[in-house]
Amino acid sequence: AQRVTQPEKLLSVFKGAPVELKCNYSYSGSPELFWYVQYSRQRLQLLLRHISRESIKGFTADLNKGETSFHLKKPFAQEEDSAMYYCALRKGGTSYGKLTFGQGTILTVHP
């Protein structure tokens, strides 16, 4: 069975500092990886997906199949980045897209 691990429950950085939220996964096939974000009092929303290779709000994430990781990075954190972040996996090649989530990391960016 697939599994997603986010080793840090809490992460605090100062504004302008680099930030990296870690995500490791276990899955024997070819997965699709996602980062979801939940800002205070808002609903869960997609931040980015690995197949798009895009940068959203300055965040990037690279799928490393050798290390089975999909870490989320931003070179200069902003206060508005403070939120709960979830890494999620979807089995590749499935006809529908149920997600397996990690436990989440609460990111706090201090002024």
Add this chain to the structure above:
Amino acid sequence: GAGVSQSPRYKVAKRGQDVALRCDPISGHVSLFWYQQALGQGPEFLTYFQNEAQLDKSGLPSDRFFAERPEGSVSTLKIQRTQQEDSAVYLCASSSPRGTSLSSYEQYFGPGTRLTVT
């Protein structure tokens, strides 16, 4: 346009009561998912509908949990004889506009229903 809506937003039930949680997906979305999120945890998959067909219910924790989507739109998650361990936020998500590939679209989440069983 309107996103996914869920009702009620909060529900307090006494142990042993039955509850029904409603999800209104985005209009025209074929796929509908239910997830359970316990305190301090990530969402966990419960069940999946493609239109009115329940194609995957592997995540339902017991036979006290039942979900339906009779007309392929609104869905209801019912929990019978609630237990304290059922306390969680129940999230609904929809995706896949009709005529598109089922797996290629993002899931849009509702605000969730917070169920507290006392």
